[in-house]
Amino acid sequence: MTYKAFTEQDAIDRVRTLGLIGDGAVEAEEIGDGNLNLVFRIREGEHRLILKQALPYAKVVGESWPLSLERAWIEQSALREFARHAVPFVPRVFHASHEEAYTVMEDLSHLTIVRSGLLAGEQYPLLAEHIGSYLARTLFHTSDFALGPVEKKRVARTYYNPDLCDITEKLIFTDPFHDAETNEIEAGLEEEVARLWADDELKREVAKLEALFITKGDALLHGDLHTGSIFASATETKVIDPEFAFYGPFGFDVGQFIAHLFFAAYPDYSALRDARIRDIDTFWLTFASTFRALWEREAVEPFQASGLVDDVLSTILQDALGFAGCELIRRTIGLAPVADLESIDSTTERLERKRHALRLGAALIKRRTECRTFDDLRNFDVTEELSR
Amino acid sequence: MTYKAFTEQDAIDRVRTLGLIGDGAVEAEEIGDGNLNLVFRIREGEHRLILKQALPYAKVVGESWPLSLERAWIEQSALREFARHAVPFVPRVFHASHEEAYTVMEDLSHLTIVRSGLLAGEQYPLLAEHIGSYLARTLFHTSDFALGPVEKKRVARTYYNPDLCDITEKLIFTDPFHDAETNEIEAGLEEEVARLWADDELKREVAKLEALFITKGDALLHGDLHTGSIFASATETKVIDPEFAFYGPFGFDVGQFIAHLFFAAYPDYSALRDARIRDIDTFWLTFASTFRALWEREAVEPFQASGLVDDVLSTILQDALGFAGCELIRRTIGLAPVADLESIDSTTERLERKRHALRLGAALIKRRTECRTFDDLRNFDVTEELSR
Numbered sequence: 001m002t003y004k005a006f007t008e009q010d011a012i013d014r015v016r017t018l019g020l021i022g023d024g025a026v027e028a029e030e031i032g033d034g035n036l037n038l039v040f041r042i043r044e045g046e047h048r049l050i051l052k053q054a055l056p057y058a059k060v061v062g063e064s065w066p067l068s069l070e071r072a073w074i075e076q077s078a079l080r081e082f083a084r085h086a087v088p089f090v091p092r093v094f095h096a097s098h099e100e101a102y103t104v105m106e107d108l109s110h111l112t113i114v115r116s117g118l119l120a121g122e123q124y125p126l127l128a129e130h131i132g133s134y135l136a137r138t139l140f141h142t143s144d145f146a147l148g149p150v151e152k153k154r155v156a157r158t159y160y161n162p163d164l165c166d167i168t169e170k171l172i173f174t175d176p177f178h179d180a181e182t183n184e185i186e187a188g189l190e191e192e193v194a195r196l197w198a199d200d201e202l203k204r205e206v207a208k209l210e211a212l213f214i215t216k217g218d219a220l221l222h223g224d225l226h227t228g229s230i231f232a233s234a235t236e237t238k239v240i241d242p243e244f245a246f247y248g249p250f251g252f253d254v255g256q257f258i259a260h261l262f263f264a265a266y267p268d269y270s271a272l273r274d275a276r277i278r279d280i281d282t283f284w285l286t287f288a289s290t291f292r293a294l295w296e297r298e299a300v301e302p303f304q305a306s307g308l309v310d311d312v313l314s315t316i317l318q319d320a321l322g323f324a325g326c327e328l329i330r331r332t333i334g335l336a337p338v339a340d341l342e343s344i345d346s347t348t349e350r351l352e353r354k355r356h357a358l359r360l361g362a363a364l365i366k367r368r369t370e371c372r373t374f375d376d377l378r379n380f381d382v383t384e385e386l387s388r
Numbered sequence: 389m390t391y392k393a394f395t396e397q398d399a400i401d402r403v404r405t406l407g408l409i410g411d412g413a414v415e416a417e418e419i420g421d422g423n424l425n426l427v428f429r430i431r432e433g434e435h436r437l438i439l440k441q442a443l444p445y446a447k448v449v450g451e452s453w454p455l456s457l458e459r460a461w462i463e464q465s466a467l468r469e470f471a472r473h474a475v476p477f478v479p480r481v482f483h484a485s486h487e488e489a490y491t492v493m494e495d496l497s498h499l500t501i502v503r504s505g506l507l508a509g510e511q512y513p514l515l516a517e518h519i520g521s522y523l524a525r526t527l528f529h530t531s532d533f534a535l536g537p538v539e540k541k542r543v544a545r546t547y548y549n550p551d552l553c554d555i556t557e558k559l560i561f562t563d564p565f566h567d568a569e570t571n572e573i574e575a576g577l578e579e580e581v582a583r584l585w586a587d588d589e590l591k592r593e594v595a596k597l598e599a600l601f602i603t604k605g606d607a608l609l610h611g612d613l614h615t616g617s618i619f620a621s622a623t624e625t626k627v628i629d630p631e632f633a634f635y636g637p638f639g640f641d642v643g644q645f646i647a648h649l650f651f652a653a654y655p656d657y658s659a660l661r662d663a664r665i666r667d668i669d670t671f672w673l674t675f676a677s678t679f680r681a682l683w684e685r686e687a688v689e690p691f692q693a694s695g696l697v698d699d700v701l702s703t704i705l706q707d708a709l710g711f712a713g714c715e716l717i718r719r720t721i722g723l724a725p726v727a728d729l730e731s732i733d734s735t736t737e738r739l740e741r742k743r744h745a746l747r748l749g750a751a752l753i754k755r756r757t758e759c760r761t762f763d764d765l766r767n768f769d770v771t772e773e774l775s776r
């Protein structure tokens with residue numbers, strides 16, 4: 001079976017041949033944004049499935065560049081791996097085809113995408129705790145410290161993902177820090193951005209974070225863990241779309257999620273700030289306590305060494321704050337803007353929040369090593385950055 | 389062609405079929421130690437070649453365990469890769485067979501193995517400088533900073549070497565730090581060793597170094613760079629046997645070489661100490677200045693960031709001192725003792741030097757982060773450790 005992009009009928013034929021639906025009346029609808037993937041929702045009465053197929057290119061703002069179909073296989077491998085360790089938080093995979101680059105999985109339309117939900121005023125009281133637990137379990141259990149180095153090397157071979165890592169390297173660590181074509185800088189931010197680009201200390205610290213991203217293979221990362229990659233309700237949380245999955249540093253996913261909780265406060269900063277800071281707090285406390293408990297119970301010798309997990313957690317926190325800083329900056333002036341900022345109607349307020357995001361990002365990057373524990377971050381009042 | 393262990397006649401047949409020798413009288417002699425590999429020296433008059441073939445097991449002190457033949461392919465790939473960047477210091481490879489797990493390469497019998505030569509009183513005035521240059525070139529040029537992350541990921545895939553990494557992890561980082569069967573502890577050292585094993589700080593720092601070894605993929609390492617892996621004369625230096633090659637942290641090879649320069653002083657400590665410390669000094673200065681020059685000239689954007697290479701070099705130094713400490717300890721009480729210590733006739737002196745090596749090792753591991761520059765190491769008088 002050689003690859004071709006599916007029609008709705010192709011999608012129905014595949015799930016029918018696989019016996020995943022019956023012989024009744026079936027309808028299929030393509031619901032993706034068509035930039036990277038086709039996403040078909042297939043219904044047979046109350047029974048619903050998702051068939052997601054990778055496209056051999058990425059389309060962003062009219063541009064198109066070739067992208068390996070291999071990422072579909074990586075995505076389904078990662079979904080299955082994550083489900084092994086954090087089953088409540090991962091959509092169920094029913095079937096995947098390597099050749100045709102598609103995966104059939106659980107439909108989640110009873111949930112909402114967290115970014116849209118938060119913008120619409122939804123509450124997700126368990127979100128921070130769930131993602132803390134999800135990340136502690138997936139990161140610990142795919143690491144050398146749980147698997148042992150021989151098994152980890154074997155698992156890591158599946159996640160050879162240079163194309164998608166390259167996108168991250170360019171869009172998060174490189175382009176936002178110089179005058180690159182991909183940037184989208186709103187009129188009125190030029191002066192603020194010029195200050196960033198002239199900041200040699202910032203650029204050195206970002207280069208260190210990029211070096212960490214490309215050289216450190218701690219654990220299998222989701223690789224793109226923003227609030228648009230999470231479906232949730234008041235009681236349920238599911239993390240989707242790990243096509244950027246690869247072996248990278250523990251702090252990366254943690255930092256991306258923290259950045260997007262900060263973003264979630266911007267639509268109504270004075271009203272939402274405290275709630276989102278509490279979410280970050282809950283997220284980190286859940287992550288750190290779960291990670292520590294797993295480590296103490298299950299880390300292979302000799303990583304049970306007294307005090308080692310404290311050191312690992314304090315490194316994760318510092319790295320995560322740095323990665324969060326990069327994400328705050330790139331989503332404010334880089335290629336993929338966030339609705340949390342773009343949906344602010346008042347130009348004055350929008351520019352003010354964007355300036356805040358840039359300064360918060362730079363402060364997190366440059367001052368991350370001041371944080372040995374999360375209490376240090378609590379005392380690290382980034383709002384003061386605005387008056388510097 | 390399926391694998392079988394060669395006879396001398398098989399070795400001759402292969403090089404003849406390959407056209408690497410003529411039709412004249414040829415003799416072959418197996419000169420390996422037979423523990424891991426067969427090594428045939430093949431002569432046709434003045435023309436000499438080496439054919440090295442991997443055995444499917446490792447034999448150490450009578451024990452035998454299975455070992456992947458894949459390491460032969462990794463070794464020849466690494467020799468060719470290193471030759472691309474540091475040709476004067478790498479034996480020439482004429483042919484390699486993946487299936488039959490052998491490599492035909494340059495014979496180096498006009499040189500001596502450095503460990504044996506130093507023990508016999510030979511001088512290698514260019515050794516430290518040559519190895520400094522060799523490591524700066526091979527480490528920099530196989531890193532993300534020279535290749536860019538996409539090409540580096542492609543190159544790194546060849547060096548999937550879990551079996552041999554596992555040997556290093558066990559023998560360097562794990563076994564010497566608890567009462568493992570593989571240890572060889574000379575009578576009289578028990579008290580000193582008990583102190584090591586009771587030192588929780590030491591064990592935590594060793595676990596951190598092991599974590600670095602298994603998670604950080606900075607560059608293609610030799611992986612076993614001791615003075616028994618180097619052929620030299622007064623003017624020439626060749627690094628052989630990279631079958632442990634894998635993508636690991638910059639500091640590992642650097643640290644192993646430093647450890648074995650320390651060992652080289654032990655046969656006659658008062659007479660040799662200053663010369664070997666000068667060698668370590670020359671080695672580091674050559675390494676650091678060459679690495680810095682390559683980085684400044686050739687590092688890909690954005691790693692030209694001002695001050696970044698200083699930070700990278702200071703991390704390499706600290707990590708290298710830690711790895712050197714582990715190597716000093718494992719070669720003193722672990723599975724693979726060094727002639728530099730074992731050849732000391734007087735039991736009193738031998739035990740004294742072994743105690744020194746253990747304390748020096750522990751000091752390097754625990755105090756490595758005090759060294760920001762090599763001057764800090766010069767001022768870090770480890771001999772005082774003996775009186776603590």
